[in-house]
Amino acid sequence: MTDRVPERLNSEYRRYTGPIRSRRFLAWWPITRTELTTRVFRWRYILLYLVAFGPLLFREAILYARFVIAPVQIRLMNEMTSSGMSRLMLWDQLDFYSDYLEDRVLWLFLLLATAVLGVPMVARDLRTRAWEIYFSRSIGRMDYFLGKFAAIFLVLFTLTWGGALSLYLSTSLLGPDADFFLHNLGWLFPLTLYSALLCGFLALGALAFGTLSENGLLLAGSWLGLFFIAFCIARVLRWVRPDGAFDWIDPKYLLMEASAAIHGHASTSGFPTWVSFLLLGFLTVISLLILAHFLRRQKEGIG
Amino acid sequence: MNGPCIRFAGTSKFYGDVLGVMGVNLTINPGVTGLLGPNGAGKSTLIKLASGLLCPDQGDVFIGDRSTWGNSRLGFQIGYLPDGDALPDFMTGRRFVSHLLRFHGEGVRSARQRAETVLERVDLSQAANRRIRTYSKGMRQRLKLAQALAHDPQVLILDEPLAGLDPVGRRDVMALIRQAGEKGRTVLVSSHILHEVEAMTDQVALMRHGRLIASGRIPELRSGLQKQPFRIRLHVDRSRRLAAMLMECEDVIGVHVPRATYLDLETHSPEKAIEFLTGIAARGEACIHELGVEDQGLEAVFRYTVDR
Numbered sequence: 001m002t003d004r005v006p007e008r009l010n011s012e013y014r015r016y017t018g019p020i021r022s023r024r025f026l027a028w029w030p031i032t033r034t035e036l037t038t039r040v041f042r043w044r045y046i047l048l049y050l051v052a053f054g055p056l057l058f059r060e061a062i063l064y065a066r067f068v069i070a071p072v073q074i075r076l077m078n079e080m081t082s083s084g085m086s087r088l089m090l091w092d093q094l095d096f097y098s099d100y101l102e103d104r105v106l107w108l109f110l111l112l113a114t115a116v117l118g119v120p121m122v123a124r125d126l127r128t129r130a131w132e133i134y135f136s137r138s139i140g141r142m143d144y145f146l147g148k149f150a151a152i153f154l155v156l157f158t159l160t161w162g163g164a165l166s167l168y169l170s171t172s173l174l175g176p177d178a179d180f181f182l183h184n185l186g187w188l189f190p191l192t193l194y195s196a197l198l199c200g201f202l203a204l205g206a207l208a209f210g211t212l213s214e215n216g217l218l219l220a221g222s223w224l225g226l227f228f229i230a231f232c233i234a235r236v237l238r239w240v241r242p243d244g245a246f247d248w249i250d251p252k253y254l255l256m257e258a259s260a261a262i263h264g265h266a267s268t269s270g271f272p273t274w275v276s277f278l279l280l281g282f283l284t285v286i287s288l289l290i291l292a293h294f295l296r297r298q299k300e301g302i303g
Numbered sequence: 304m305n306g307p308c309i310r311f312a313g314t315s316k317f318y319g320d321v322l323g324v325m326g327v328n329l330t331i332n333p334g335v336t337g338l339l340g341p342n343g344a345g346k347s348t349l350i351k352l353a354s355g356l357l358c359p360d361q362g363d364v365f366i367g368d369r370s371t372w373g374n375s376r377l378g379f380q381i382g383y384l385p386d387g388d389a390l391p392d393f394m395t396g397r398r399f400v401s402h403l404l405r406f407h408g409e410g411v412r413s414a415r416q417r418a419e420t421v422l423e424r425v426d427l428s429q430a431a432n433r434r435i436r437t438y439s440k441g442m443r444q445r446l447k448l449a450q451a452l453a454h455d456p457q458v459l460i461l462d463e464p465l466a467g468l469d470p471v472g473r474r475d476v477m478a479l480i481r482q483a484g485e486k487g488r489t490v491l492v493s494s495h496i497l498h499e500v501e502a503m504t505d506q507v508a509l510m511r512h513g514r515l516i517a518s519g520r521i522p523e524l525r526s527g528l529q530k531q532p533f534r535i536r537l538h539v540d541r542s543r544r545l546a547a548m549l550m551e552c553e554d555v556i557g558v559h560v561p562r563a564t565y566l567d568l569e570t571h572s573p574e575k576a577i578e579f580l581t582g583i584a585a586r587g588e589a590c591i592h593e594l595g596v597e598d599q600g601l602e603a604v605f606r607y608t609v610d611r
Contacts, residue, residue: 027375030406038394038402129389133450136354136383136460137406140375299358300318 031139031147032154040117040155048116052109056163059100060170067174092171092180094187097164098263101194102256106163110156110202115223118152118206120216127214131298141295145207152203161195194262198255201280208287211294227251244270254279306333306457306489307380309353311515313362316348322513323348326362329508329515331491335484337500338493339605340510346493347386349510350462353491354383366458379407382451386462386493388443392436396427396446399435403450421453422446426475440467448476452483459483459490465499477503497602509608517608524604531598531607532556532569535576538593542566545589552579 100106125131134144168188172181206223213219234250247253247269257276260267267273309331316323324345331353338346351357352364355371355378364371371377391399397418404414422431425445430438438446444467451459464480465473480503484490494500500507501521508518517524525533539545542565546558549568554576557569570576573596584591598606 030402033405034402038391038398124391128391129385129387130391132351132356132385132387132389133383133403133447134406135356135375136378136381136385137403138375138378138408139406140373143375 027139028143028147028150031134031144032150035121035148035151036154039121040151045116048109048112051105052113052159053163055100055103055106056159056166059096059167063167063170063174067176092175092177094184094190094263095265097167097187097191098194098259098265100164100167101160101191101198102259106160107252109159110198111224111227113155113159114152114202114206115220117155118203119210119219119223121148121151122207122210123214123216123219126211127216135298141298145291149203149207152206153199156199156203157195160199161192164191164195190262190264194259197258197262197280201255201284204284204287208290208294211290241270247271248275248279306487307367308332309458309460309489309491310365311349311352311362312365314349314352314359314364315361316345316352316357317360324352324510324515325513327515329518331489331508332506333484333487333489334506335480335490335492335504337504337507338491338510339495339497339500339507341495343512344510345513346510347462348513350386350460350491350493354381354460356383379454380457382454382456382459384447384451384459384461384464386466390435390438390443390446393434395432395434396422396438396442396449397431399446400450400453404453407454409454417453418449421449424452424479425449441469441472444468445472445476448479452479457488459488461490461492463493463495465494465496473499497605501602507604509605511608517604521604524608531603532571533573533576534597535568535570535573536593536595536597537566537568537580537591538564539566540564540590540592545583545591548583548588549576549579552576554579 122131125134131144135141139147165188168184168191169181177183209223210216210219231250231252234247234253237246237249238244240246244253248257248271253269254276257267257269257271257273258280261273261276311327311329314327315325322345327349338349340346348357352359353366353371355364355374358372366377366380369377394402397415400418400421401409401411401414404417405411409417419428419431422428425448427442427445427449430442435443435446444464448461448464451461459480461480464476468476477499480490480492484504492500492503505521506519507521507524509516509524537545542560542563546560546566549555549558549566552575554572555568555570559567559569561567568576577594577596580591580594583589597603
């Protein structure tokens with residue numbers, strides 16, 4: 001039998017003139033809000049956030065001791081100088097704030113946060129097929145990814161840039177120089193730029209990595225494993241080339257080199273700065289290609 | 304206000320070498336339309352194409368005059384119920400529905416109120432504050448229906464909405480779907496359960512092997528099957544005598560006597576055959592205890608078109 005045109009076909013229905021929600025500028029925001037309120041702000045992650053606030057609280061305590069509890073200052077300075085942490089007392093230099101962004105504990109938080117919160121975001125939606133319902137709404141695929149990216153980015157950026165800003169404000173408020181805030185306002189630019197680079201790179205990588213499988217746990221483990229393997233290889237190669245020519249294999253060194261270039265302090269690795277930016281760019285392109293591949297598979301219906 | 308129609312214009316979709324749907328030309332008008340076919344017929348593919356989840360390889364799919372693929376603004380008009388689980392287990396039912404409502408720009412309070420209302424409609428108020436992972440299969444199904452209905456869309460695309468529901472749940476959901484159709488919404492429902500589709504609508508589209516093989520109202524489709532005569536079963540006193548009389552009627556094309564008191568007749572025109580029988584009974588020439596046209600419903604249409 002051929003296709004039959006139903007009797008009640010009425011051509012007036014063919015043209016739809018009803019309301020259609022206009023495109024909102026922040027169409028991705030509902031996705032971000034959903035992620036933040038239902039997945040990120042949960043009691044089970046309280047320990048993770050406490051770890052994240054550790055470096056900040058430590059530095060805030062130093063500032064408080066330096067400016068408010070004067071008698072403690074001398075002893076603290078002596079102890080820190082003897083333990084090689086004298087940079088922590090250089091509150092009137094940009095290094096004090098950029099050091100915060102390179103803190104090992106903060107770096108550990110960034111890795112754990114991307115593994116626990118970022119990587120499984122898409123994987124869980126793939127497993128439960130919740131994306132079918134999202135995409136059938138007024139949410140485009142780009143909005144979906146932008147929303148997820150923003151959720152991870154906001155968490156990381158709040159802790160990194162927010163922390164550096166809070167240190168800067170604390171120094172301005174507690175310090176002896178009343179004009180400190182205005183005089184050093186220019187410091188905020190490199191701090192913001194590096195924080196955005198650090199968080200954007202990690203958030204995009206985690207998001208792209210999260211599209212590779214439906215198993216969030218496996219992906220989170222693999223994500224941490226990748227960094228650990230890179231770290232180990234870089235350490236082994238340090239023995240072969242003590243000048244650190246292969247340090248770029250370790251993502252932390254890669255980002256620290258970028259930090260050195262942005263903040264204008266001395267490089268601690270043995271490879272040129274352009275290698276750092278080239279590799280960061282390359283990894284960003286790879287992440288974008290993974291996302292594009294995922295979108296194509298979704299469109300084909302084989303994802 | 305009547306909803307816009309869904310129009311498939313030469314729509315084809317391939318999964319690599321595998322054919323999903325092929326050259327579908329179909330218009331789904333306001334009201335409820337059942338999409339029927341065996342497993343692998345392409346129903347879910349067609350549903351996903353209609354809801355904009357898949358991009359057609361050939362042709363296009365329109366809601367009103369807007370293509371569904373890449374037109375996320377149409378999501379405001381579509382209520383989609385997927386066949387899979389598709390629910391985030393970590394949320395509560397209320398939060399899930401209100402979050403989805405906020406995708407359409409609803410305010411916090413308004414979204415919460417709407418969520419309350421729709422959860423009550425699907426009888427999930429009691430469990431609204433429980434996490435979805437604690438829901439039974441039937442509750443999950445009703446929650447999926449709730450999110451599809453929540454923003455009061457003009458078009459409802461429901462993939463197996465009755466799957467996993469108990470008889471009471473099925474009755475309630477069928478009533479909700481019928482109501483939506485009566486309100487002028489365009490509702491496309493795919494299902495395997497023929498009598499339930501028949502209870503919701505007489506407008507169907509039948510698919511087989513990725514192709515649309517028939518669409519329209521069930522009686523029209525049945526009468527269009529000229530090669531398949533209607534079968535009327537009669538419970539009578541003396542079937543052989545009645546069989547001899549029926550052979551004289553030009554509208555009757557065949558008579559079978561399975562048992563002494565039963566008689567099956569085949570005709571292309573059941574109305575005329577019944578009229579003839581009524582005449583015989585009125586003249587007292589035969590005593591007819593029971594009469595039934597056996598294959599005029601959706602099941603017969605399905606059997607003769609899809610199952611052949």
